Amino acid sequence: MKLILSVFFLWTWCCTSAQTPTWSGDIAKLIYGNCTSCHRSGGIAPFALETYDEVSSMAGWVQQSIETKKMPPWTPDVNYKHFAHERVLAPSDIATFQQWVSAGMPSGNLNFAPPVPSFSSGSQLGTPDISLISPSFTISTTSDLYRNFELFPGNSTAINATAIEVIPGNNAIVHHVLVFQDSTSNPINVDGGGGTGSNASQLIYGFVPGSRPYYTPLGTGIRLAPNTRIVLQVHYAPGSNGQSDATTVNIKTDSSPLRKITINSVLNPTNMTNGPLLIPANEVKTFNAEYVTQDSLTAFCTFTHMHLLGQHVKVWANAPVTNDTTRIVWIPKWDFHWQDNYIFPNSVILPAGSSVKAEALYDNTSSNPNNPNNPPAIVAEGISTTDEMFLIFLAYAPYLQGDEFLIIDKRVFPKGATTFCEGNTVRLETLQGDGYTYQWYLNGSVLIGETSYFTDASSTGAYTVAIALGPNNVTSDPVNVWVNSAPTAQIQIPSSTIIPSGGSVLLSSIPGTGLQYQWYLNGTPMSGATSASLNASVAGTYVLEVFNGTCFALSDTLVLTGGTAGINESVLEDFFVFQDPISGMIHLKGSKLKEAEKITLHDMNGRIVCERMANHQYEYEWNTSILSEGTYLFSLWNSSGEVLARKKFLSGH
Template identity: 30%
Template sequence: MRFLLLLPFALPAFSATPTYSKDVAPILFKHCAGCHRPNDIAPMSLLDYKATRPWAKSIRQAVLSRKMPPWFADPKFGHFSNDPSLTSKEIDAIKSWADAGAPEGNVADLPPAPKFIAGWQLGKPDVVVDIGEDHVITPGEDAYEHFTVETNFKQGMWIRAAEIQPGNRQVVHHVHVLLVQDDPKMMEVAGTTNSPTLAKYLLREGKLTRIRADAPIVNDACVANVPDLPYLKGFQEGALASFLPGRPPDVFPEGTAKWIPPAGKLEFVVHYARISGKPQTDRTSVGFYLAPGGKPEQVMHRMDLRNFFLSIPANEANHEVRRCYDFEADKLLLSFTPHMHYRAKDVTYELTRPNGKKEILLAVPRYDFNWQLVYRLAQPVLVEKGSRLKVTAHYDNSPNNKANPDPKLTIRWGDKSEEEMMTSWIEYLDAPAKRTALQK
């Protein structure tokens, strides 16, 4: 067959070998450079040919196995607007390019590289609040720090977006920013561990909180006679904004906003990863973006569903934990963020309508603690009062789980990554009487 290549009419096929400049760079710029750029979370930049060339084989492998870009939703259920998965055509182009020796091609074909704004991804915020100190992180242990700061806002504000900026990306693993409620009734619904009713089940060890070993155990909070323990029913009001590995800033859909009351306080909950070497400092901040026109058509909400009373036996490879939520009013669901730790294996969100019809809204068959992704529904899901959402998660506390820090321990709820959580954040709107632009 080789002689064919010498014939002129074979040339078009020959030139169809994908090149970096023409075929591969557009894919990498669009789907990879958001993380693969200097000073972001990925280990190498994929912004130019020179930097990309040595990685051609690993890139081939990472896209063929669908390890990159990271995405964990089972494609059988639901459609998500932020699904970054490559098409099979894009994967084929990268594969053929790598197999052909990763040619650069004609630089004239190269699209302009994406521009990243240093600092705020969403542009200059209207208001910035920081943790109020240059916080020193000492090597040796991971820590959850809580910083409460006065906003001194003269008037309340409706915000259309909030972006958290870690002060020091090498140490900040994740951050939540919450509104502090002084009213004890509000403390019950806001935040996690401030709640007076929950406090008696908790132990505080230095900067970390966990549930007491003798607290009641409830792995299945979906049974009819679920014990009367904090937050096994209903929901807690979610944070204003969160920063997590791989998660974009919180931008609320058009026509929606969140309210920050005047003279309120903000609580920053910052998880600092364990470091070695020298102490480091951090000054994390949050930027708020005002909603044009003030009061929105719809208030943006986040409900947090948790099961604090889980208990995962030592060596158990497939331990099930459940949490249910019964809708007390119509709601329009916008997104899901599952949050668990090292032993988590999978999680499924199943809705049962009042007429008994079941539907899976999201399934994550291989949960990975390193990625705390948000799954934004391409079409908001309208859920009627009387429906039930069932969250089912499995944990692998056996030695087969490579991420498992210690299979010999019984694991209960705790802040530390070595303990567990079962949390879901669900963004929603109160379903409006009239249909909005969000419900097409």
């Protein structure tokens, strides 16, 4: 039994799904939509995932990172609570990636791959109304450093901040940034974490690498007092000694009267029910906290904060009288390096008298690999990374009737490049939440049937989406898509498609100027065949690829018969193909198979039905359950892309 298993290589994946995923067709889109915002040159991730070579060369690692849900980074449990613009892959995306890897990572025709999206290294707010940069600062310590910078927006009247972003000057050393406003003249501590040294400072935003700008819910804003100060508290990671940074904070403002939202650490060590936050060495300890709301609140966003001993944190609220539970956030595997602002897609209503509760687990044993002390030592509340912290922030406003139907967000995110060639698409996504309905528009005209939170845009123009919830509705800002036109690729039908013995058939393209050509025979580019016409002397399936300097196009296939056989008879018998009449399984057997790097199955139109990498086995088994009846051609290929052998095969299905 063991012996049989080791010689067989089962191809159950193949021919059971319509199409094997390729880089050009499926994987590039998946990576560009979910990974490249961080994994690009100049991005915050340690390596780029932009090209076929980059992704295929580390495909095993990438597969592991997405199977374990380590990547894309998103620590809240989506089964507990959904948030706006979650960074998570659908199970079907993970399956597609797995299929691609087990199929040998086929590239597909790279000329038709979607372009790499570009990300601005500047502001994502468009043109910010306030842009402040901290003075250039050089770190001169080998340990953690918290540095506070005072910046002055110079607003003589009160204004509302409606969006805030932080852009580190030096991604390699900026660990996180807290943004406070303080309109007093209290002195600010130059160094020190936690607060700013002034008890009047209010936190308005927390940034970690990968955070997107924080947009306040539509119709709300964070009030900035006249002549306020902005205090940036930058945490420089250990190992930054000698490096410099100047971090920018950008703010969008709105002077119209907006509802004011408050950001507050509603749960903290002062309202712990089993405090103080003190974790003895070699202990795992759970802490709970509770806060009862005086008035009814509408909450928009949460942010939790612990340090290196933190293992998990759950936050919820129990309603008065009924004790009904409202879920807030559950982070089952706390990661100090991935803390974010989690925005509720639907506002969370907390009636007066609700008890907001949190439970957090800390592991101060040596089995916690992040424990800063070896051997473990007692850890207490404090601002240093090696101390511990327990903070649950909520962004909220006093409840107003109808808040259940607030539309939180109307931004549209393209999940790929918005300029591409005809034939490609880009997914545009907006907020997904309970009860929302959507209608997409192109240049103001309804796109019939496009009523989901996303649309796959394929035409040039301005895309918008009308979002409705209960009695409310808004229209998103437009996203402009530009589709470059592809050339026409067409082979003129020759007067005869039968190649005369010893002769050839002249194939020519329909005329065009400034075009480049490549002829393909049986799915493979023909070397040197790069003119508008071709003397074809070999029977087989021809395709013409045309390039206009921007985009590629492929012609329909043209089949030529006669002439010299396209299939070299001398290699036909080097392996055998037979189909088990009962199971329908196809067996490939023969010594030639041991040389093969790749095996393809073409149908008689020259289209590849299946393709996969081979691993030098003597025998392969192929599940053809959905292969329709007809004639097919198996080809064995070596690593230089040459055909070693071909075999015709008549499928009985």
